[in-house]
Amino acid sequence: MKLLDRIKGVGRALRSGTVLSGVSTRPTARMLRDSKSGVLAAQQVSIVDNREEIRRSWRRAAAYALDFIQNSGKLKGACDQVLVDTVGVELVLQPQPELAELGYSPDEVAALVAQIKREWKRYAWNPRECDMRGKFTLPQLVDIGLRWYMAYGEITGILDYMPRAKRRAKGIRTGLKVCMTPPSRLVQDTNEFENLFQGVYHDEDGSPIGYLFEEKVNGVTQKVRYPAFDAEGRPTVLHLFDPTDATDVRGISVLSSAIRKHAQKEVLDEATLQTAILQTIFAAVLTSENPSKDAFEALEALEDEELRDEFVGFLQAKMDKARESTIGINGTPTVAQLGPGEDLQFRTSATPGKEYLPFASSLDRETARAIGITYSSYAMDHSDATYSSVRMENATIWPIAVRRRERLAAPMLQAVYESWFDEMVGEGRIKLKVSYEVFAANREKFTWAQWQGPAAPTADDYKSERAVSERLANGTSSIAIEGGLKGIDTDELFNQQLREHQRYVAAGMRSPYERPNQPPLPVDEPPDETTKKKAAA
Structure with a gap:
């Protein structure tokens, strides 16, 4: 370069306000101001309609998720952990009918609730009664739905009805049948002229009115449309997912945000293992x-x-x-x-190094967070756990499990319960004081229910129970609230305790339900009172 060109270059630098001139550039303050390295400019992003993004990525995300779950013990265990956190063994039905306006007394409501619980247990735990295929109980079908939610991001199924003649031939009573259908059978077709988006038909308001499934009939695959509701307004298709946007039509795998991190973890493990083997062989x-x-x-x-x-x-x-x-x-x-x-x-193996565990733990933490379980339960790593850290983990994750229960498992069971209750009343197996027409007009008042799941895990049972006792003693809680938190049916608990208490008292034994420093629990009629009444007569 010539001397004159160098002088001109220095002059341009001085005029532009660089370090050479001793004058800094004008400071700026704005949102998304990039750094000198241009780290934000290197990220090419754009705003995309969420439902379009789900439609574009649905099959690929589901394929990755299924493959990872099938080939990873951690992810398989994480799915099992999601199941036990969400439903445990089963979600317990707690009918909450509001029948005072229809002439029901509290005792009549209690008797109806007890009958509903008995009949529901018989139905839900009999595969031939509840499952169209006759293979699985209703709690097992809920487990299948939650596993689909992990892999596909949604739960799909069809509520079908078996005619009486076919039921009589099979020796079963209930006509309502749950036919769980994999979300992959819900087609990905989109047709704006028919208001069909990713297999779901909509009306002019955006409400789902039909679903297009792929079915095999005599070995031939064909597309069958099912209405979202029947003529009475009862749901005929189960379609549950956790939406991100108000316009979402389908769900996407829970693992979609963690697929890249899990793949990186697999590459890290493979590379670390191969390096360690080579170093061991040539040691x-x-x-x-x-x-x-x-x-x-x-x-x-x-x-x-x-x-x-x-x-x-x-x-x-x-x-x-x-x-x-x-x-x-x-x-x-x-x-x-x-x-x-x-x-x-x-020579000793130099792999894995001291940086392996922190980096691997970071990848596992991100995957566990995306799934909605604790890192300790995902990686089975309790090395640095303390009482306070375990309590904070549970306090952070448990609301997610409860939310998952209320958004997915409970609505699935509620849809089945409402149709089942309708059939039981219509066929006269559950007797009501009112006619079927009155019941149909007030269906929500009869079928309203809550679903209790498992109790939250505790780091110290003794401290947790002391806290429960303090809340009850202070009047800031109740047996119903505490029982609900533990997944206990308080009505069944009360009836069982009452029967056992009366049995102990009748045998002249001390009841285990008598609290210390408290008067004995009353019985229906103490023996001394009965004797006095007989003597007076």
Whole structure:
């Protein structure tokens, strides 16, 4: 470069306000201000309609999620953890009918609730009664739905009705049948002219009115449309997912946001394992002072043949001596004798290094967070856990499990329960004080219910129970609230305790339900009162 060009370049730099001029650039304050390295500019992003993004990525995300779950013990265990956190063994039905306006007394409501619970138990735990295929109980079908939610991001199924003639032939009573259908059978077709988006038909208001499923009929795959509701307004298709946007039509796998991190974790584990194996295989190093090939070639160039022959003979004698010894590093390691000038060293594997565990834990934490379970339960790593950390983990994650229960598992069971209750009343197996027409007009008042799940895990049962006792003693809680938190049916608990208490008292034994420093629990009619009444008569 010429001197004149250099001078011009310096002048331009001074005018532009660079470091050379001693004057800094004008400061700016705005949103998304980039750094000097341009880290934000390197990220090419755009705003995309969420439902369009789900439609574009649905199949790929589901395929990745299914493959990872099937080939990863951690993800398989995470799915099981989601199930036990959400539903446990089952969600317990708690009918909450509001029938005071229809002439029901509290005792009549209690009797109706008890009958509903008994009949529901018989239905839900009989595969032939509740499952169209006759294979699984209703709690098992809920488990299947939650596993689909993990892989596909949604739960799909069809509420079908079996005619009486077919039921009579099979020896079953209930006509309502749940036919769980994989979300992959809900087609991905989109037709704006028919208001069909990703297999779901909508009306002019955006409400779903039909679903398009793929079915095999006599070995031929065809598309069948099912209405969202029947003529009475009862749901005929189960379609549950956790939406992100108000316009969402389908769900997407829970693992979609963690797929990249889980793939990176698999690559890290594979690379670490292969490196460790290679370092272990080549961990034994034998060093020798003997000349190399170049040294032997140099000996051949010596002009003094006598000196060359003597040196070669000396090396030959050392090699013959070394040949008599053996070195074994197999199942029976032995070292008999090394050659002169040789040294045997054992190297330890340098992989994984000290950075492996923190980095691997970071990847696992991100995956566990996306799923909605604790890192400890996902990685089974309790090395640094304390009482406070476990309580904070549960306090953070447990509301997510309860939310999952209320958004997915409970609505699925509620839809089945409402149709089942309608059939039971219509066929006269549950007797009501009102006619079926009155029931149909007030269906929501009869079928309103709550679903109780498992109790929240505790780090110390003794401290947790003391806290429950304090809340009850202070009047800030109730048996119903505490029982609900533990997943206990308080009505069944009360009836069971009452029966056992009366049995102990009638046998002249002390009831285990008598609290210390409290008067004995009353019975229907104490023995002394009964004796006095008989004497007076």
